[in-house]
Structures are given as structure tokens and as C-alpha cells.
Amino acid sequence: MSTPNVLPVPGPAPLVEVRASSRLVVRKVSPETIERVVAVLAPVLLLGLWEALTRSNVLDQRFFPAPSSIVDTFYHMTFKMPWDNSLAYHVLISLSRALIGFLLGAIPAIAIGAIMGLVPIVRAAVQPIVGALFPIPKVAILPLLMLVFGIGEESKWAIIAIGVFFQVLIATAAGVSNIDRIYLDVGANFKAGRIATYTTIAFPGALPMIVAGLRLGWGSSLLLLVTAEMVSSQSGVGFLIWRAWQLMTVEDMYVGLVVIACIGITSFWLIDALESRLLPWKRR
Amino acid sequence: MSTPNVLPVPGPAPLVEVRASSRLVVRKVSPETIERVVAVLAPVLLLGLWEALTRSNVLDQRFFPAPSSIVDTFYHMTFKMPWDNSLAYHVLISLSRALIGFLLGAIPAIAIGAIMGLVPIVRAAVQPIVGALFPIPKVAILPLLMLVFGIGEESKWAIIAIGVFFQVLIATAAGVSNIDRIYLDVGANFKAGRIATYTTIAFPGALPMIVAGLRLGWGSSLLLLVTAEMVSSQSGVGFLIWRAWQLMTVEDMYVGLVVIACIGITSFWLIDALESRLLPWKRR
Amino acid sequence: QTVKAPNARIPLSPPVKLRVGIIAAMFDAVSIIAAEKGYFREEGLDVEIKAFPGSGEAAQALAIGALDTLASGPNPMIFNSRSRNIDLTIVATAGQHSPGHGSISFVMRRDHVESGRYKTPADLKGMKLASGLAAPSSWFVSQLALQSGVTEKEFEIIQLGLPNVIAALGNKSIDAACINEPHATLVLKRINGVRIMSMDKFRPNFPNGYLIYGPSLTKTNREAGRRYMVAYMRALRDYRQAFIDPGARGSSEITAQLKKYNMEMWPETPMLDFPASGAPSFVAVDELIQWHLKMGNIRSVPDLKALTDDSFLQYARTQT
Amino acid sequence: MDTMTQNPVISPQMADLCSPARIPQIAARNLCKEFVSGGRRVVALQDVNVVIERGQFCCIVGPSGCGKTTFLRIVSGLETHTSGELRLTHFNQTKPLLSMVFQEQSIFPWMTVADNVEYGLRMRKVPKAERRDTVRHYLEKVGLSQFAGSFPHQLSGGMKQRVSIARAFANDPEILLMDEPFAALDEQNKAILQEELLRIWEESRKTVLFITHSIDEALVLSDRALVMTARPGTLKADIDVPLQRPRGAYEIRSSPGYAELNERMWKELREEVMHARLTKELA
Amino acid sequence: MDTMTQNPVISPQMADLCSPARIPQIAARNLCKEFVSGGRRVVALQDVNVVIERGQFCCIVGPSGCGKTTFLRIVSGLETHTSGELRLTHFNQTKPLLSMVFQEQSIFPWMTVADNVEYGLRMRKVPKAERRDTVRHYLEKVGLSQFAGSFPHQLSGGMKQRVSIARAFANDPEILLMDEPFAALDEQNKAILQEELLRIWEESRKTVLFITHSIDEALVLSDRALVMTARPGTLKADIDVPLQRPRGAYEIRSSPGYAELNERMWKELREEVMHARLTKELA
Numbered sequence A, B: 001m002s003t004p005n006v007l008p009v010p011g012p013a014p015l016v017e018v019r020a021s022s023r024l025v026v027r028k029v030s031p032e033t034i035e036r037v038v039a040v041l042a043p044v045l046l047l048g049l050w051e052a053l054t055r056s057n058v059l060d061q062r063f064f065p066a067p068s069s070i071v072d073t074f075y076h077m078t079f080k081m082p083w084d085n086s087l088a089y090h091v092l093i094s095l096s097r098a099l100i101g102f103l104l105g106a107i108p109a110i111a112i113g114a115i116m117g118l119v120p121i122v123r124a125a126v127q128p129i130v131g132a133l134f135p136i137p138k139v140a141i142l143p144l145l146m147l148v149f150g151i152g153e154e155s156k157w158a159i160i161a162i163g164v165f166f167q168v169l170i171a172t173a174a175g176v177s178n179i180d181r182i183y184l185d186v187g188a189n190f191k192a193g194r195i196a197t198y199t200t201i202a203f204p205g206a207l208p209m210i211v212a213g214l215r216l217g218w219g220s221s222l223l224l225l226v227t228a229e230m231v232s233s234q235s236g237v238g239f240l241i242w243r244a245w246q247l248m249t250v251e252d253m254y255v256g257l258v259v260i261a262c263i264g265i266t267s268f269w270l271i272d273a274l275e276s277r278l279l280p281w282k283r284r
Numbered sequence C: 001q002t003v004k005a006p007n008a009r010i011p012l013s014p015p016v017k018l019r020v021g022i023i024a025a026m027f028d029a030v031s032i033i034a035a036e037k038g039y040f041r042e043e044g045l046d047v048e049i050k051a052f053p054g055s056g057e058a059a060q061a062l063a064i065g066a067l068d069t070l071a072s073g074p075n076p077m078i079f080n081s082r083s084r085n086i087d088l089t090i091v092a093t094a095g096q097h098s099p100g101h102g103s104i105s106f107v108m109r110r111d112h113v114e115s116g117r118y119k120t121p122a123d124l125k126g127m128k129l130a131s132g133l134a135a136p137s138s139w140f141v142s143q144l145a146l147q148s149g150v151t152e153k154e155f156e157i158i159q160l161g162l163p164n165v166i167a168a169l170g171n172k173s174i175d176a177a178c179i180n181e182p183h184a185t186l187v188l189k190r191i192n193g194v195r196i197m198s199m200d201k202f203r204p205n206f207p208n209g210y211l212i213y214g215p216s217l218t219k220t221n222r223e224a225g226r227r228y229m230v231a232y233m234r235a236l237r238d239y240r241q242a243f244i245d246p247g248a249r250g251s252s253e254i255t256a257q258l259k260k261y262n263m264e265m266w267p268e269t270p271m272l273d274f275p276a277s278g279a280p281s282f283v284a285v286d287e288l289i290q291w292h293l294k295m296g297n298i299r300s301v302p303d304l305k306a307l308t309d310d311s312f313l314q315y316a317r318t319q320t
Numbered sequence D, E: 001m002d003t004m005t006q007n008p009v010i011s012p013q014m015a016d017l018c019s020p021a022r023i024p025q026i027a028a029r030n031l032c033k034e035f036v037s038g039g040r041r042v043v044a045l046q047d048v049n050v051v052i053e054r055g056q057f058c059c060i061v062g063p064s065g066c067g068k069t070t071f072l073r074i075v076s077g078l079e080t081h082t083s084g085e086l087r088l089t090h091f092n093q094t095k096p097l098l099s100m101v102f103q104e105q106s107i108f109p110w111m112t113v114a115d116n117v118e119y120g121l122r123m124r125k126v127p128k129a130e131r132r133d134t135v136r137h138y139l140e141k142v143g144l145s146q147f148a149g150s151f152p153h154q155l156s157g158g159m160k161q162r163v164s165i166a167r168a169f170a171n172d173p174e175i176l177l178m179d180e181p182f183a184a185l186d187e188q189n190k191a192i193l194q195e196e197l198l199r200i201w202e203e204s205r206k207t208v209l210f211i212t213h214s215i216d217e218a219l220v221l222s223d224r225a226l227v228m229t230a231r232p233g234t235l236k237a238d239i240d241v242p243l244q245r246p247r248g249a250y251e252i253r254s255s256p257g258y259a260e261l262n263e264r265m266w267k268e269l270r271e272e273v274m275h276a277r278l279t280k281e282l283a
């Protein structure tokens, strides 16, 4: 039986809208699956673009080697090197540095940021100091860091931690001060103490923003690996990139960059997963 | 007439709480004024601390000159130099570079970030690409930037813009995806188009987070001045710092750093002022 | 001179810990060789090599006492140090541009030479060329241009960082470069550039670098300073045998050792000369200082005598 | 918007409902809605069958949590049903199809009261002058003229709700979906707005779906009262309200038939809530 | 909390109110509240004078926007008054002084229903086992046992409000401040919770301040009804409700005195709202 959707009546023709049910819309795959596929596809496409650009000589192969051409180098660096000079070793070293620096920066940042968000006077005091210290280039405080932390691992952690700190701090402070006041009122009404207000309201309420801050912070800590590992280091991906840059061994450098990029992609995925774990209460 | 607040009744003594009115609390100055004073005092105290640390030789004067000792250099660089080598000139150049780079990075970041926050599939596609590109060190893509932008001003803007872009992007995306769904529902109910949803809901709703992103972005753009002006520049505060650092003329370097810090403080104040202008609807 | 066998010497006990900074430039070669061949150990020195991204970072580290010694080019920061109460002392050579061993080269893109855009230094006018900020290479190219009547304002000196120079020349962002080895040779290889002139032709025997001690070696523990110099001079001899003296011996071993520290050399790389005496060169340094003064890179003429201490070298000469 | 104007999967029954003689404004057949979140499945609506004619004023009553809001959200297209059919007819395409007064606080905190009320008109690109007049008119109706320039955080709970009502009225849609709009209002404001709503309804032949917990309110306002069962919600009773119009909140209680209708609705509802409680306690 | 236990500025009148014979739970004298924001000044409360005895059940009615919520927020210490005096007495210090049921949506979205109800107890460091029992008890009372593990976004509007009520009940305070708690509930749920509230009140000698728009509700519940004037809000009438207890929502309407009280409150309120409207239109 075929029924015209729009039926003749006097006046302007009424428009019949049929609201589709979610079962009616033929969906072989769920939107989550599509998203996951897209998330994997996007970087692959990026890689494809780069390959195409170099193949077609838009990019100069000598300075921008095609992804396919660094596979060899990649293989060599991974499997043909003694363990303490292999790619895996450098990656592990760097990851541990990035992680330690990240934690050293992020944890105090979350604590201080939340206090800033909750207490206007603290915010008023800290904000200009952040404004003053944030834009100070790391390289300029290197002597200070070397003086305080020596030139071992500690100064590397410090370089990373400082970078991470400001990122997470600013995001957390914004997130906390953006929490709906009613929730703080509820806390006050139930006589939540400082710590409790912090852990039961400020922290979970600002969590989406804190996660964004952590995302930024982790990205920065990877970014700062090169800066950190430039100084008196013989290991780590940052060192590999730096060395390759100095020696103009472009393939080696791109292996390092691709590794950093892969770490970046993977960790952003992980942060996404973590986010949906931590925020079961978010309507999506 | 003196009245005891707690009066004798049988059972545990009742506790009488007198709620103070805001007029009863003797306040000669409003909390806003106190905050403003604290905001100015905090950096001054920081400076005092630094002075004290160097004076007491906790910090080595040779590498960390006391603030008072760079006043001379400051004066010299400001007034005793020909205009095109004076501090003011370098500051102006740098400010314009930072500002242009900032705008070039921030504007697309807000646009793309909001789309990411609104459309899960875009987010799924862009997130891993951000994860891959964000941690790539600027120094490594310098050849690419030079190829595309030459080595004039454009490549400096590009370095800054790239740094700013990711910061603002991540903050904006988080802010937009954190907007209460009910507001998007209202938009859908009133048939707000894409652009309208964007300008009337996503943007104002995420504004507190966007401002935090801009704060981060502007901080980064100042931070990146040194990186940007290291490359092929004979002007700008970043160049001054870089040159002073290379020549180990510590006072010159600290003049540069103090200038950057002052710009940082001032601009954070301005952003605060802007924020309370832009967000008259925020309960404070 | 009486030459004692090195193994007859008694090492310091307990060993003294020293930290030497390198930036993987040619002037670091001798210290690296001494470390690799164990000469320091034989002197009772426990030397740790710390790599730095550039002279700036390394010099800062030396100045604050995070390092004990390093090699550095004749940079303004050395000339500035005394006036800043930073105790750095030039104790030996770290190479010089002896004839045939020019370690800084002025390199031009081949297309400019072939098209006739560049014939003489007078043609530098309007060009963009890469060089280090306040480095001898900038002085070199400025003087070269000035001799042909082109002033600093008429061309543009751009600092890029050595590795970027190659990319910048390759994609024609810049026209020429005045850079150190081994990058200069790399440029010639990679982008088929033309070497216009090298430093040894311009100012023969101009210093390439100095070995510099911090106060820990010149004041606190001079004995360690002397021991370091003994090992340094032994390594210097090995270097000369391998690369400078006729009938090169042991060059492949040293090349391999240097490669560990990211210093790559090609057969065509002009090798830096370390004079056998180990004495630092001050040829044309006064000229360089005048230029720096003019450029505002240093504020007063440094007292080179006060900066130098050759007692370590003299001791070493008696021991080897 | 998950709407389609052409859809082949229309059952014969559905087609029947759309016979030229009477095109209903809203027609639902076996409408089901199941929420799946965090591993829990909640069936909010189960086989809702209802046909609402153009111009009808329809109240929906039912125990808390039975799916009233969910039904309105599905009708408005903000939620998709999981099975069944739903058909809306847009008769006069110069007007927007529907506007909703949300149960939750839904006015934009970043817009002034006036901008909030103007929102629908702005989205429809109504000329500025006309917009201003409409806004002024409705602000007056809800008694907030003085607060046109205020931001929502400066308003009381009832005032916010009134802004939300003004926003929906100002948009002048064909279908008004109202989710407990007057719950936060005092009796007097409620009476004034009920009157205004009835006036608007009568003047412009709107179809109104109105959720309320007050049987009085349902009887004062509606042509027809739909009583929903406890979760999973479905229609339990479809009660005609043939009381004469115009009605007033005070007079109606004494009008013939009121007591009987009131009694009947109470009965229907009481059963439901008791049932809802019971199954819960047993579960 | 802007509270002080010692304050020299107590007027003789205030001291009088605190005579040993009857220490009031809440005493306000010339309480004023003025909001200044964005250049606008709104006087929300003007010279509110009221003394509330321990154990009294006090309803507050008044037109929308008259300052009822503001008064409760000042009593709870969330807002400070701009002038006048306010004195609270904490009789039994083993219990918390006060808990509030907010008018707005106020349950934490990041906690499950059970965690929300538990909140006050957790803040008071009540032992875990006791907490669990209390939570279970009150969840049952508000009919949400099944939803203990759900997050607020999975609840309907009325269900959220019930969580908020359970949270305040579970905290067992000396003073209960309730801001239109039952507005979003259907009649049956409302009746059940009214009963529960009365039971709790009778058992534990609580002082209750209860804002409502329903005169019926005020008469069913309270000892005393305070009628507020339109903004700036002040007390217009202080009506004793001497109806016998226990009361039921159905029986009360036929009890002696009800009609009269109802009439009186209607009158008081109507005047106020009309006045509020009028001044607004004129302004």
C-alpha cells in the first residue's frame, strides 16, 4: 500500500514529518564504531598525504623523507642495534622521563589550580605570578635548573614539570571557577570542610577541564623531551631527534618524530578512554 | 546592656549563632580592591624575594643578578640606544609578532575546537592528529616552515601560531563538549542552524574555557618569541634574550626576561579584565 | 725535554671526578680521545663527558660549576667572563685554522656562482647568508665583504642553527653560509655548494677554540688541572698522528671513537689542526675583539693575558 | 534532527490515521523508548498509541518518572524512539512547527532575559523591530518587563521559568510542548499565565501538549487528559474534558462534571503511583 | 560561614527575644537584603521581623520573586544580609544545625543517587554501616531504591528532586529548610513525602521552614504560615494554623476552620501579586 506522505487539504499543503526511530535508521555499525575507525584512519590519511607530497616532489625528499623510506631506518634502529642504543630503549627512557616530569608538574598544578579556582584572593595573587613565569623560556632558566638540580635526570624532570605545571594549572583553575555555584552552596550547607569541598566538589566538578589540562600537559611534556634531552644526555627519543638534527641524518630524525607522534596519538587515545572511565556521569 | 549570648537552659547548652550581616562586618575596603592590591603586590613580592635571595648570596649574583642591579642596564637599553636598537623598539617588534602569531593560531583553533566539541566524529578524526602533531618540536619542523614561509616574518608568525593553535584548540574543544546538553537541546528546539548554534550557544557557553585557552595560548606565544626570534632575526625581545644568553651578558638577558614577564603580567591582567567584560553573566 | 713513560706516572688516588662538557664540535676531539683511550684514568681522573646543545649552555654550566672544563670557540662570552667575575681560564689550544686546515668556510649556492650572480665578495650586497650570532664566522664574512666595500647593513646575516642552514640553502631561502666544519663539507656534499674561501686563507692560524678551565681546576685542585693537561697533550699527539702529521696512523680508530659522540667526518673534511705545542693562538684575536666592540657584543677590551694561564701546559710538556 | 519527510516504512494503520478527512497533528503508534546507559536498561515508554488532532489542548499526567518528559522530547525530535512510529504534521509552514518549555532550567545564562525571549525569533530571522515588539509584549505578560536587561543568575526560580515560558510563546509555534511549566509559580502568577496560554491557544489554533501534576490544572486547561502508567510508561486512560469554555480556575470547580472528572483522574493516578511504589519495593 | 558566636552589636530588642524563658530557634530583626549587580540594585528583603520557635513547622508563601529563597539562603548562611540582625540557636549540638532542599537542581551530577543521599552523613563522618542503612531507608522512602546506583542524568526531573529531599532528610538536622521541595512531584508522591516529612518532624522535634506556592500544602503541613509581600519582600501576614493533627491532604479540606484559613491566605496573596504586577507595569 503506497501512501502519499503529503495529502491534499485546502490551504497550504501540510508537511508530514515522520520521526525516524533509532531502530528504523538502518545502521550496520554503531556510531561509536565509526568514531573508532575514523580515529585510526585520520592519522593514516595524514601519513598518506605526507607520502604523496614527497613522492610527487612537492616536498624535497632530502629534507622530508617519505614515510616509506624511513621504514628501513626504523627497522634498523629497532632491531639491529644493541639494546642500550635501540629505539625501544630510548623510547622507554623518554617515556619514563616524560611521565615523571608530567606527574611532578601536574599533581601540584591540580592542587594549586583548584585552590585558585575556589579562593578569589589566591587567584588574584597567583595569576600575575603565573603571567610572569609562564612566558619565561626554559632555556633562560637552564642555569638555575642546573644549579638546583645538577645536570642529571632531575633537571630534565624539572624542565618538563615546569612546562606541564602551567598548562594544568591554568586549565584547572578555569575549570574549578567554572563549577556551578549551587554545588559549592550544597557543600557549604552540608558543612563540607576544605579538603572535602576539594575532593567531592571542586575536583570532580572540574574534571572535564582538568582532563583537558592533562592532555595539554602531556602533549607539552612530550614536546619538551627534546629540550630536556638536549642537555647532557645520551639517551631518549629527544636525544635521538636532537642528534639526528645536528648530524643532519634526516631519516633518523623522522624516525624520532614519528615515534613521538605515535606516542602522542596513543596517549591521546588512552586519555580519551580514561576520560570516559572517570566521567561515567557525563551525558554523551 | 550586656546580654550573655549563651543562656542557661536545661540540657546541653544551646549555642547561639549570630549571622553577621555584610554591613556589620567592618570593611573599609571592598574585596575587589583587596584582590586588586594583592594582584599588584604578588609580583612585587616575587621581585623582593629574588632581590633578597641574591643579596643574601643564596643565588649567585653573577648568574642571577639582583633586580636592582639590572635597573642600570634597563635604563641604558631603553634610553641610551639608537631607536632601532632600543628596548622599546624590540618590545614593539616582539609584541606585534606575538600578537599576529597569536591571532593566526587562536582564531582557527576556536573555530575548529568548537566543531570538535559539537560533532563527535570530527573530534574522533582531529584528536589523534592533534596528538600526533602537538608534541612535534618546533625546531624539527623549521625546515618545513622555511620552505613554506621563507625566513622572514611569516615563519616567525607560523612558529608562534602553531604553538598557540593546539593550546586553544584543546581548551576550546573541552569547553564546548562540556556545555550542558540542555542548551544544545534548546538550540535544536528553536531550529538554530549550525552557525547560530555555534555563535549563540557553543561559543558563549564555552567562553570561560576559551578564555583559559587564550590565556595559555598567549603565554605560549610569548614563550615562543625566543624560539621564533632565534631564527634569523636581529630584533625583538626574544632576540635580545637569545643574544644575551649566547654572549653571557646576564644583565641584558634579565632585562629581556623581566620585560617578557611584565608583558605576561600585564596581559594576564588584561585578560582578566576582558573576561569579566565578556562574561557579565557569570556569578562571582 | 725528557720524556717520561706515561705508565711510570702514579695516578691520583683516590681518583678525582671531573666533568667535561662537549658540544660535538671538532674542537672537542682531543678531550674525547683522551677519555676514550683511558689517558684520564691513567692520571687518576674520573672524567665524565656531558653533551650540550651549544656553546651557550655548556659555558653556562661551566660558569656555575656544573662542569670543570670544556673547549670553546673564541666567543664574546669568554672575553666577557672576567668583567662578569666569572672565572674562566684559557689553558691550551682547541685547534686553529692553520694553512690547509681551515675549519670555517664561506660557502655559496652553486647556482649563484654559475649564473654569475656571485663573482667577488662585492656581490654579497643584497644577499642573505647564514652564520652564527657573534661567531667568528660572522666576523669573517663581514670583513670579507667590507674589503670589497660592502658594509654589514647591505647584506643580511641570519642565524639559523647549523643543521637548518643546509635545508635553507637547499630550498633557496638563503644564498650563502659561513659555517664550521663538518657542516661546511656537508653543505658542499648535500647541496652541491661552492666553497668560496676558508678561514685559513683569510687569517691563517686564527684560533678555532681554546681549552678552558673553570676555577675547580685553576684554583681548587690545580694538580687535577695539571693531570688533565698531561692526558690532553697525549691525546693531542694521537690526534696529530692520525690526521695532521704525514703518514696518518690510527685515524680509523679515532674516527670511530669520535663517531660515538656524534662527530662525523668524511675524507674530504678539512681536519682541524691542533698545534703540537698545545699553545693557544691569539692571531687576529685583537681584530676580532675590535669588531665585537663595534657590534656591541662586548663592552670593554678584555685582558687576554689575564685570561690565559700556560702553567698547566708547561707542566704537561715536562711530563710527556 | 532525525526527521525524514519520505519514509517507506509506514504501516497500513498509520496510513489510515493520515486519511485526508482528518490529518492528525501528532500520531504515535506503538512508540517505545528504551534507555541503555551504563549497562542499565530502562524502558521509559512502552507501546504508546495516541493521535492528537490539530488545535487540541492535551494534558499529560502520570507518576514521577513515568516517561512524560521522554515522550515530549521524542515528539520534539530531541530524542529518538527505539521502535514504533511517530508522525507529525506541519500545517502552516510560515510558523515554526514546535517549541518546548523545558522542565529543567533551560534559559541561556549568557543572555539577558530579553535576548532569551527573543531567541526563537532571531533563529527564524524575524525583523528586528517586530522582534522587539514581540519580546516586550511577552515580557509584560509574564511580568518581567523590569528585568529585560537582567541576566538569569539575578532572577528567582519562578522568574526563570517565566522567561522560558515567554520564550516559547514568543516563537509562536504550531505545537506548544510544555513540561510542567507552571510548577514553580505561585497561584496568582499561575492563573495569569494559564489565562494567557488559553488566550493564545484559542486565538492561534495551537496544538498544546501540557505536562502537569495538578489534576486541577489539567481540568482547567485541557480538552483531553492523558493519564500515563508508571514506568514503563504507556497510556492508561484517555479522558475527555468536555467542560464548557472559557473556564476559570475558581469557577471550574463548581461546574457540572468537574467533581466526577476529578474523581476519575484521582483514581487512575492513585492506582498507578501505588503500583509504581509496589513494584519498586518488591524489586 | 559568616557566623560569629560573640557579637557585641545586639540590640535590646534582640536580647529580649533571647530571654531564658523562650530561646527562639531563628530570630530575625529588620533583616534587609539588597543585591547589587551589574549596576542594578534590587532590594530583595526589607525589614523582615520574625521569631521562629524550636519545633515549629513554618510555611512561607509569597509571589514569585519576593525573596523567599533569599531568606532561606540567608538563614542557611549562604548569603549575608545587608542590614538587620539574625540569630540562630543550635540546641542539640550532636546534630547538624540545618540542611536545605534547594529549589534548583542541586544534586551532584558526578555522584550516584546513593552517594548524593549519603553526602551529609559523609561530611559528618558518620560510620559507614550506619550511613548505608540511613541511605537505604531514605531511598526507600522517596521510592528510588531501584536507582541507588544511577547517575542524576538518568533520572527524571521529579526523581532528581526526590534525591535532594532524601539527602536533606538523611542528614537529620535541627532545622530543615525546604524550598518548594514537592513542586515537581505528582500528587501521590507529594502526599507520601508530606506524610514522611510530618512523621520525621513529629518524631525529632525539628524546626521546619518550608516554602511553597500551594495554600493547600501550607495548610496541610504547617503550624504557622508566613505570607510575604511582593518585592521588596517583607512579612505581610503571620497566620496561625491551629488545625488538629494528624492531618491528611484529603480530610483537611473538610476540617473546621480550613475554609476560612484558605480564604484568608488567598486574599493576602492575591493582593500581593496584584500589587506586584501593578507596580511592575507602572515602572
Ligand SMILES: Nc1ncnc2c1ncn2[C@@H]1O[C@H](COP(=O)(O)OP(=O)(O)OP(=O)(O)O)[C@@H](O)[C@H]1O
Binding pocket: D035, D036, D037, D042, D043, D044, D062, D063, D064, D065, D066, D067, D068, D069, D070, D071, D103, D231, E153, E154, E155, E156, E157, E158, E159, E184
Ligand atoms: N538519559 C537517560 N538515561 C537513562 N534513563 C533515563 C534517561 N532519561 C530518562 N530516563 C529514565 O526514563 C524514565 C522516564 O523519565 P522522564 O524524564 O520521561 O520522566 P517524567 O515522566 O518526565 O518524570 P517527572 O514527572 O519526574 O519529570 C525515568 O525512569 C528515568 O530514569
Ligand SMILES: Nc1ncnc2c1ncn2[C@@H]1O[C@H](COP(=O)(O)OP(=O)(O)OP(=O)(O)O)[C@@H](O)[C@H]1O
Binding pocket: D153, D154, D155, D156, D157, D158, D159, D184, E035, E036, E037, E042, E043, E044, E062, E063, E064, E065, E066, E067, E068, E069, E070, E071, E103, E231
Ligand atoms: N544573585 C542575585 N543578584 C541580583 N538579584 C537577585 C539575585 N538573587 C535574587 N535576586 C533578586 O531577588 C529577588 C528575590 O529572589 P528570590 O530568589 O528570593 O525569590 P523567590 O521568592 O524565591 O521567588 P520564586 O518563588 O520565584 O523562587 C528577585 O527579584 C531576584 O531578581
Ligand SMILES: [Mg+2]
Binding pocket: D068, D069, D070, D103, D179, E156, E157, E158
Ligand atoms: Mg519530567
Ligand SMILES: [Mg+2]
Binding pocket: D156, D157, D158, E068, E069, E070, E103, E179
Ligand atoms: Mg525561590
